């Protein structure tokens with residue numbers, strides 16, 4: 001057999017922990033890769049070879065647990081923390097005795113095979129589907145992207161590892177399916193830290209359901225991605241919020257006649273990142289930090305680690321905000337503490353004492369001594385059976401007692417549910433995503449329950465099988481991992497993690513309490529919370545918004561941080577930072593000396609804004625909106641433009657605030673279907689009909705605001721001129737007066753005629769075009785800006801039909 005070409009690459013892999021000696025990026029027909037060899041991509045970033053997984057604990061402490069088998073895989077070659085990105089023979093490990101006789105080569109039919117050359121038995125093989133090309137002279141190359149490609153003599157790829165992912169997706173790999181060939185790239189989690197075999201969870205792109213995360217056995221979908229058009233913008237804004245991924249990781253979605261897939265690319269080839277479906281059922285995006293020499297968790301989905309179905313295994317309770325998250329139910333112990341330590345919790349927990357019912361051979365239920373233990377504030381387990389005629393708790397309990405396989409019951413709102421066999425997904429109300437307050441009654445042997453009652457809540461000592469020191473070290477490590485994981489759930493942006501001017505700062509709650517003198521100086525309050533004045537570093541004035549209302553507040557918080565975090569414009573209020581500790585959600589903005597526009601327009605004791613300031617405000621708001629709609633990477637619809645959300649700085653320059661309702665619209669998608677939001681009086685009519693919205697809803701609200709700026713009072717129709725049956729709905733009057741050429745009567749009388757007639761007419765025209773019923777008639781904000789700048793002329797706006805109707809019936813008695 002010809003020898004393998006040997007190249008010295010010690011320069012590239014100075015951090016090798018395993019004794020692979022040589023590297024090339026290609027394996028040609030006739031060459032073999034033995035257990036001690038490896039292929040290295042040309043850029044040195046990835047390596048392919050045989051490896052033996054372990055749980056990653058330093059060998060010096062004598063606690064490493066290694067896998068009994070060897071696997072062929074691809075890993076990050078330059079990263080000192082051994083991390084695989086692909087595994088070939090997941091389900092068929094190579095045993096240690098086999099190893100010496102095993103190598104990788106290209107077989108006679110052109111497939112890449114792992115083969116026992118002593119027995120000629122194939123351990124693993126590619127299955128090249130496309131045989132149109134002659135496969136006499138195939139070769140295998142490990143590309144710079146980490147993709148292993150089997151190619152024909154003309155360089156045509158016949159098979160690639162990117163099409164058969166294991167539990168990881170790396171930049172450049174497509175995640176999705178091929179409509180022509182039917183190839184669907186499903187990702188399946190690994191079994192444990194030392195077993196890369198097929199684990200409990202899978203993720204795939206499934207047609208109209210989008211990305212779905214599911215438990216494989218029993219099959220259950222526990223998360224499905226948002227509709228494709230909104231997933232990418234949301235991801236992008238999230239990644240852009242984080243200084244560690246801003247501009248580095250670019251996700252995309254492609255759907256054409258041939259394929260539908262998600263892909264992400266990295267703008268810096270030297271950076272390393274991977275997206276994995278981990279053993280607990282969460283998708284996680286990790287980025288390598290050169291400075292910290294460790295993987296940094298950027299994003300996890302579902303956010304609540306308890307939400308992956310049955311993540312802790314049977315007879316466990318999950319608390320997403322505790323470390324570790326999984327615990328056995330009372331009077332149960334871990335089935336295999338070692339497996340738990342290695343991340344495999346499928347075994348869950350088992351009873352300390354068998355049920356009495358199960359012991360007695362004739363299963364005479366009336367003599368069963370089993371009792372029930374209540375577990376409160378939990379979600380009820382998966383797959384309940386409803387008992388129809390049990391209309392009292394005692395009857396429900398009896399229904400469970402009378403069947404030997406029954407393990408628990410719950411009686412809620414007159415509904416009796418019982419469970420047989422394993423109990424899955426009992427999650428405590430941890431305040432992250434689930435807020436269930438149900439009570440579960442768990443069936444226990446009388447002996448266990450009496451023990452429980454005697455020593456109150458003293459937990460049952462679990463049987464520790466491994467050497468105590470080993471366990472302690474492992475547990476400490478797990479705790480560290482959990483803390484790590486918790487830090488980087490959504491709220492866990494690093495403290496003072498801003499890098500440069502664009503970054504936003506994560507504040508500590510205590511610092512903000514100090515800055516606001518314990519939230520003493522209230523600037524205002526709205527539907528979502530209150531705004532307080534504060535001073536940072538004793539000199540820099542800020543406005544601190546404290547959100548209340550757990551769920552709604554959380555949503556608004558996310559929307560706000562992700563939108564304001566990535567946009568910067570002189571007419572948009574600047575988000576300086578945020579705080580997210582426990583259930584506290586705060587947002588920190590630059591402080592606007594002159595408060596919000598509504599106070600200046602409508603409050604009777606305020607001195608009237610002069611015309612120059614009004615025009616400056618109109619132009620500034622238009623520019624800010626135009627930027628939001630047209631210049632950001634994603635189009636952002638504010639959805640709640642009103643005077644309350646326009647803030648004025650010391651020189652009355654306007655800044656648009658409050659992005660709590662903003663939605664993103666991808667560049668390729670002009671519409672977005674969203675829940676009803678906004679404020680009555682500024683709502684575009686299409687909102688009400690429930691169609692997908694466009695940035696033109698903001699244009700409508702802007703038009704309404706313009707009319708209020710001109711008149712200095714609310715448009716609201718409630719004000720009736722007393723005595724006459726005349727609805728003084730200002731927008732109606734504005735359009736008819738504009739047609740009549742009578743602007744004087746429209747402008748705020750408090751100005752005493754001190755205004756520019758031409759500018760007033762311009763604003764009035766723009767406003768009337770903006771409030772047209774048909775969104776296509778409304779101008780885009782870019783056009784509005786040009787008109788206000790005097791660079792573009794508008795025709796006379798028509799009277800909208802709906803408004804005309806109001807005018808007709810209300811104007812009858814008027815003169």
Ligand SMILES: *[C@@H]1O[C@H](CO)[C@@H](O)[C@H](O)[C@H]1NC(C)=O
Nearest residue numbers: 058059060061062063064469
């Ligand atoms: C690890 O174990 C080996 C053999 O069991 C022993 O010689 C060595 O001193 C141990 N190392 C440590 C750090 O405990």
Ligand SMILES: *[C@@H]1O[C@H](CO)[C@@H](O)[C@H](O)[C@H]1NC(C)=O
Nearest residue numbers: 130131132133152156180181
């Ligand atoms: C099969 O390979 C040929 C070239 O060898 C290529 O033109 C063709 O598109 C391939 N078919 C599929 C389904 O990949």
Ligand SMILES: *[C@@H]1O[C@H](CO)[C@@H](O)[C@H](O)[C@H]1NC(C)=O
Nearest residue numbers: 028136137138139152153154
């Ligand atoms: C196989 O391919 C290599 C390069 O790809 C080439 O040098 C060699 O001549 C080819 N052999 C045959 C038999 O085609």
Ligand SMILES: *[C@@H]1O[C@H](CO)[C@@H](O)[C@H](O)[C@H]1NC(C)=O
Nearest residue numbers: 177182184204205206207209
């Ligand atoms: C979607 O899921 C269904 C059922 O789970 C399955 O039959 C179908 O093949 C999947 N489609 C794709 C494209 O994966």
Ligand SMILES: *[C@@H]1O[C@H](CO)[C@@H](O)[C@H](O)[C@H]1NC(C)=O
Nearest residue numbers: 319321322323377428429430
């Ligand atoms: C979940 O764990 C946290 C932290 O240990 C604890 O404060 C909280 O009370 C637990 N939740 C419930 C419902 O027990």
Ligand SMILES: *[C@@H]1O[C@H](CO)[C@@H](O)[C@H](O)[C@H]1NC(C)=O
Nearest residue numbers: 361362363364365366367368
């Ligand atoms: C259970 O035992 C009681 C008395 O010990 C008896 O009356 C009853 O018939 C038995 N039931 C069954 C199902 O064997």
Ligand SMILES: *[C@@H]1O[C@H](CO)[C@@H](O)[C@H](O)[C@H]1NC(C)=O
Nearest residue numbers: 222307379425427433434436
């Ligand atoms: C927990 O909350 C998530 C998200 O709100 C939901 O999808 C899931 O069904 C809930 N799980 C249970 C067991 O209620």
